[in-house]
Amino acid sequence: MRIRFEEWLEEQEIDIEANDLFKESIICYKASGYRAALLFSFLGFQTIIKHRVINSKPAKDYSEGVWNHLKKELRNDDKWDKLIFDTIQNKKKPIFNLTEDLREQYLFWKNRRNDCAHAKGNTISYPHVEGFWLFIQSNLAKFVINGGMKFILQEIRNHFDPARTPIGTPVEPIIRQIPFTIEKIDYNDFLLELKDFSLKQQSKSVYKIFDKNIANMWYQLFSLQDSYCEIIVNFLVKELSFCLVVIRRKPEIVQYFYNKETFIRMLWKKDFSVSDDYKAFIELLRHNLIHKSQLSEAFDHVFSTLDTVVFDEDAWWLEVDEGINDLDKLVLLENGFFTKFNTIAFESERIVYNFNWANRNKDLIIYYIKHFGLNETVVTAINNALTASNPPFKLRDELTYFYKQTQQQLELHIEISEKNSLNIPKMLIGLRTE
Numbered sequence: 001m002r003i004r005f006e007e008w009l010e011e012q013e014i015d016i017e018a019n020d021l022f023k024e025s026i027i028c029y030k031a032s033g034y035r036a037a038l039l040f041s042f043l044g045f046q047t048i049i050k051h052r053v054i055n056s057k058p059a060k061d062y063s064e065g066v067w068n069h070l071k072k073e074l075r076n077d078d079k080w081d082k083l084i085f086d087t088i089q090n091k092k093k094p095i096f097n098l099t100e101d102l103r104e105q106y107l108f109w110k111n112r113r114n115d116c117a118h119a120k121g122n123t124i125s126y127p128h129v130e131g132f133w134l135f136i137q138s139n140l141a142k143f144v145i146n147g148g149m150k151f152i153l154q155e156i157r158n159h160f161d162p163a164r165t166p167i168g169t170p171v172e173p174i175i176r177q178i179p180f181t182i183e184k185i186d187y188n189d190f191l192l193e194l195k196d197f198s199l200k201q202q203s204k205s206v207y208k209i210f211d212k213n214i215a216n217m218w219y220q221l222f223s224l225q226d227s228y229c230e231i232i233v234n235f236l237v238k239e240l241s242f243c244l245v246v247i248r249r250k251p252e253i254v255q256y257f258y259n260k261e262t263f264i265r266m267l268w269k270k271d272f273s274v275s276d277d278y279k280a281f282i283e284l285l286r287h288n289l290i291h292k293s294q295l296s297e298a299f300d301h302v303f304s305t306l307d308t309v310v311f312d313e314d315a316w317w318l319e320v321d322e323g324i325n326d327l328d329k330l331v332l333l334e335n336g337f338f339t340k341f342n343t344i345a346f347e348s349e350r351i352v353y354n355f356n357w358a359n360r361n362k363d364l365i366i367y368y369i370k371h372f373g374l375n376e377t378v379v380t381a382i383n384n385a386l387t388a389s390n391p392p393f394k395l396r397d398e399l400t401y402f403y404k405q406t407q408q409q410l411e412l413h414i415e416i417s418e419k420n421s422l423n424i425p426k427m428l429i430g431l432r433t434e
Contacts, residue, residue: 215249358392
């Protein structure tokens, strides 16, 4: 039978040494060996604290030399346990930001550990073990190194400094330290500092483009515990302009706003305005974040608002992950995107009657022809658009280039026109090659 503490343990970023001690304590607990269970659990807790100090930069008011000496002492098997206790109880030069109440609770459990280790007269039973586990679950995140926020921010600055860190080095190891170095109460302040740093990095860019690696760092923040995720979601909802910048460089982030219905609707209805937003729009569809009753409205809105260059499969300037891939196409198909487009563009002939709409959707029109083929409805709408008194010139040029490159499609277009007695634009006849 699994117990709650086991499930909680699996969700934590805990080193192997401490994790093994906790697993052994769980085995003892299930076998009713409560003294051993509490003893191993306390050693597991102490081990976590030890590794936090060893893996951290100097705490506030500690010099590099003093801190390195402390870390050396913590590697001594005969000294480290007592040294952790003394460090936690140190009020004159604290390493951890702890309240007096938390220190007293820690002292209580340290004394109960001694009852187990030295076979003292106090009875130790399952409530003690479960109580200590609750203490760990409630307070582990509070044992963070003094000055932890400053440390993490400096680690991030160093990470994005190419003189210090090779480009492409994973940022995840730094992100994983956040729960151990920044208390939740300070996390919003940390995000504000991180936002300022991110925007400064953008200003350093030659083209003022937001760095994809910076966007990925924000994405990695969502890999932390749910309570941290909730804070960052609420932060980004309030920092809308910055949120949009991040989303455009890392569209997958939108999945974490699943419980922000108003935000999601405003995103596609009001804030999406550039071609890059198509990728974020597809992520909304992928995660079912747009209610089915709003899909038709949403499709019509993006057709009328967003440029469709992401559908241009020959656009050399698009990076691999910026265009529409097969999985994106499947998501659009399953949600009726192309059916709606066919209805508006060809059946209702909006490409004929709306000059700007036709030009805006030129790449999507070519994409549709490539992937879904030509039929009488599509050919009729295209012919009418090209022979209109004011034809959409961008769409005309795109079709000209497409048919020059694909003579087979051109011949099919002309064949369908002739079969259905449609007026064939002269420009298409002129594109035929011998």
